[in-house]
Amino acid sequence: METLPIKNWLFGLAGLLLMASCSSEDKETMEGTATVNVSLVDAPADYDEVWIEVLGVELLPGDEEEDGDGWVYIPYDEEDTHINLLSLVNGNEAYIGSEEISAGSISKLRLVLGDDNYLVINGEETPLTTPSAQQSGLKLQLDQELMAGIQYDLVIDFDAAKSIVKAGNSGQYILKPVLRVVAEQSASIEGKVLPVEAHPVIYGIINEDTVSTFADESGSFALRGLAEGDYTIIFDPTEEYEADTLYSVPTLDGEITVLDPVELETTADVEIEIETGN
Template identity: 45%
Template sequence: MKSNFVMKINQLFPAFALALLGLASCSKDSSDDTSGAGMSKFEVRLTDAPGDYAAVNIDVQQVQVHVTDGDDEAGWQTLPLIRPGVYNIMDYTNGNSVGLVSADFPAGKISQIRLILGPNNTLVLRDGTVKALTTPSAQQSGLKLKIDATLVRDVTYQLLLDFDVAKSIVKRGNSGQYNLKPVIRTITTAVAGGIRGVATPASTRPLVLAIRTSTVPNDTLSTTADAAGGFLLRGVPTGNYRVELHSGLLYPVVTRNISVSNDQITDLGTVAVR
């Protein structure tokens, strides 16, 4: 016959497991385990300085980056677009922006970026007149921009393409036609760091929670240690965090209080969970 203690444990454990599952599913963000080590998170966003037009529609079909100092065609790599197609860049002014790319990318140097534009580029004047925008060079070889960024492993970077509409739209004399000659400023910043560590013994495979204590409400990120005990949370915003490792009902929660900055990975080292 089971003791009352064992019966109580058996009754409580499912509720405990469900509670942990709920915490993980409600987290603001989650991360893969250390299988992504050696990669950075790279985001490309588009914003605009206001201009005297109703709309400026840009047909973005590809975003590519160059990973060497030269201009060898083999050095270009295509990034997966969130949504290929037409963007009205007048919608993204005064601090607003739209994401073009959000992808894992090998750590290292990026020297250039280029946008490949499709044929559906148009200008809408204040009176509602729609004009075609001619962009021959951007359609054929791509619009190239220098960036000279070095991505550090496991850190999240954001490349902001700041489009200056007033300088980029050129009227062709009295013909009533317009050319698109984009003037774009590039700004690359590290926007998030990360948290890593190794749980021991590895067989516990603990649930790892990073609870941000420097903001209200307290955002939570989560992951699970891999078969070797390693865990990695990427894309962690700057702030103070309470890191909790949950390895089961019979073992206490292991807690660490840490600070995370944009340009580094906070390493907890080896954490004993039993």
């Protein structure tokens, strides 16, 4: 019987051990549970307040059917389930809840709202009508892989400005939520814009996707849940100040891009520069 050289035999044994190790590691990542935290953030809107009644969130594991009973429910377990969307800017968020979920993947997320939604205009409350088709929840495609022992933060971005539709001249408003969901390992851009009296809205634009936020009382701002790539950042202040734009601001997944402070000029200063030819 022909025998293998000892060197070849050792290489073969090493290969078998390596494959067994990789198989064991793959099995460990797919068994057990992962922790999923869900939070809500918002983009600015031209209202005093926008209040929504949040009942909870449902997550659909990747191996479950959408019309089945495999949805995992995470209730918004607060005494008052109403959230003012316009308070959720510049890094502020509403923590909805957390759940241990079997490793694998999540294919969809569903935000479940109640019927008691309203906005405040000039100090007066105006009901928001919710279409019956949305009462079962607002579904979003997610396709997020879950590995055992890992914690995942999911952020639902609720665009209040695009989500409220005025119904003709009737004075009624309809809530048609425009949402997106991102994993927290996505990119962020942070910085400061001055003077604080400029009260700018900050827009981050990449391709056809736009996110926005306000600067806080110190001028600080944060654009979160961004896709990796180069962004155009627009600072849109009140009429007394000039807008400013930064181009090709880079972002990387899992990293925060910190900008140098941005100083906005007043319209009066710009007019003086034009008159003097500077």
